Amino acid sequence: MTITTPLAGIILAAGQGTRMKSARAKVMHEVAGRPILGHVMAAMRAAGIERIVVVTAPDAEETRAYVRNEGGESAIQETHLGTGHAANAARERLADFSGIVVTTYGDMPLVTAACFKASLAAREKTGLSLVAFRAENPAAYGRVFLDGEGLLNRIVEQKDADEGARTCNLCNAGIFAAEAKAFFRWTGALGNNNAQREYYLTDVPLFAKRDGIACAVATVDEADVTGVNSRSELARAEAAMQDRLRAAALDAGVGMRDPSTVYLSFDTVLEADVQIEPFTVFGPGVVVKGGARIRAFSHLEGAEVGRGAIVGPYARLRPGAVLEENVHIGNFVEVKNTRVQKGAKANHLTYLGDAFVGAGANIGAGTITCNYDGFDKHETEIGAGAFIGSDTTLVAPVRVGAGAYIGAGSVITRDVSADALVVVRAEQVEKPGWAEKFRTRKKARKAAKERSK
Numbered sequence: 001m002t003i004t005t006p007l008a009g010i011i012l013a014a015g016q017g018t019r020m021k022s023a024r025a026k027v028m029h030e031v032a033g034r035p036i037l038g039h040v041m042a043a044m045r046a047a048g049i050e051r052i053v054v055v056t057a058p059d060a061e062e063t064r065a066y067v068r069n070e071g072g073e074s075a076i077q078e079t080h081l082g083t084g085h086a087a088n089a090a091r092e093r094l095a096d097f098s099g100i101v102v103t104t105y106g107d108m109p110l111v112t113a114a115c116f117k118a119s120l121a122a123r124e125k126t127g128l129s130l131v132a133f134r135a136e137n138p139a140a141y142g143r144v145f146l147d148g149e150g151l152l153n154r155i156v157e158q159k160d161a162d163e164g165a166r167t168c169n170l171c172n173a174g175i176f177a178a179e180a181k182a183f184f185r186w187t188g189a190l191g192n193n194n195a196q197r198e199y200y201l202t203d204v205p206l207f208a209k210r211d212g213i214a215c216a217v218a219t220v221d222e223a224d225v226t227g228v229n230s231r232s233e234l235a236r237a238e239a240a241m242q243d244r245l246r247a248a249a250l251d252a253g254v255g256m257r258d259p260s261t262v263y264l265s266f267d268t269v270l271e272a273d274v275q276i277e278p279f280t281v282f283g284p285g286v287v288v289k290g291g292a293r294i295r296a297f298s299h300l301e302g303a304e305v306g307r308g309a310i311v312g313p314y315a316r317l318r319p320g321a322v323l324e325e326n327v328h329i330g331n332f333v334e335v336k337n338t339r340v341q342k343g344a345k346a347n348h349l350t351y352l353g354d355a356f357v358g359a360g361a362n363i364g365a366g367t368i369t370c371n372y373d374g375f376d377k378h379e380t381e382i383g384a385g386a387f388i389g390s391d392t393t394l395v396a397p398v399r400v401g402a403g404a405y406i407g408a409g410s411v412i413t414r415d416v417s418a419d420a421l422v423v424v425r426a427e428q429v430e431k432p433g434w435a436e437k438f439r440t441r442k443k444a445r446k447a448a449k450e451r452s453k
Helices: 036-046 061-069 083-088 113-126 180-188 201-210 231-251 434-451
Strands: 007-013 051-056 073-076 100-105 128-134 143-146 152-156 170-179 216-220 328-336 345-353 355-357 368-370 380-382 393-395 398-400
Touching (some): 007 083, 036 051, 083 180, 100 113, 128 201, 170 201, 393 398
Parallel strands (some): 007 051, 007 100, 051 073, 128 216, 328 345, 368 393, 380 398
Antiparallel strands (some): 100 170, 128 170, 143 152, 143 170
């Protein structure tokens, strides 16, 4: 029988993020449709770290609400006195925890489960580990120096580094792993005798060494542990994440004519043989089944697209849109909270909201389901095989029976029986010769005005 050591994570997310120039906490800005913090939490969980404590600033209620919604816990760093002080703020939350704790920063959207697994594996060697990376431009990072056995010798923060130390490009990623009780013993003993007068998490190995515990070092790719501190860095992280998501989709058998123009969300599900045309955007919560085609300039969020369906070009699927097999949703068609059954079509200039469209139904151009009365949403039901003529307005709540025909230009306010024909139009009135008389009169008036000038 295998006994698994409990794992907990501490995510440091109390930074001010002033370079973002935003009222929102830095970690709540999104990459691929998910807050940066959400990516970090997901990576921890993928590494087997189920209990997560996020350290926040006192005014970061939005962040704490998100953490609660994601099943995590929050701790507050009342004053900003450094990373070691922030990590120690989680002590009370984890007072009942006996196991291994892993710390990380909350502003690394590209961090992977592999980074945390590497940290845990390295910790088994000595009892304490940190994660480092080789930086292309190490200017802003703390430097990591190793001893002859490849263990940590010392960490020097950028602001405390002399010219010699700054030539080192092995840098601290901010991920530590240690037994929880020992870790908090060490963070509780930290001092602030440094240039910033802060309590550095990077001093933890010094106190561990006094207890006879060396610090092992795991090395990961720089891209995976790059932090976001500004809008430009956020944009670069988005680009990197999109490259990662596109590559995974292509490897899974998704066709993309121009991958660089397709934007995916963190949870986009695209099955093999889906075809994605250029300039398509996937918001969160989209599933597209095999054989479907998403044509150019379409936008999808919270929607499900069935096998063999065609969407777009220039279509919008909003949350709750469910397209079954071989459905066609064409140009300038919007679908919201609507199930469209097998083989139904809405090919032009249509809005389907809070509706049900039966199998094989045909929705003509310019059709609108009037679903909102200013207070409540109401449902429209269109039966299987029904034919809705162009420029039809369906005033919900209303039902159109299976096989019924609605004449073009109709406004439907009452239920329609199956296989019936309904036409709702004003009587057409014709006045012979009226247009010629109108033009003659107008031209005469215009000429008179010109003569009077």
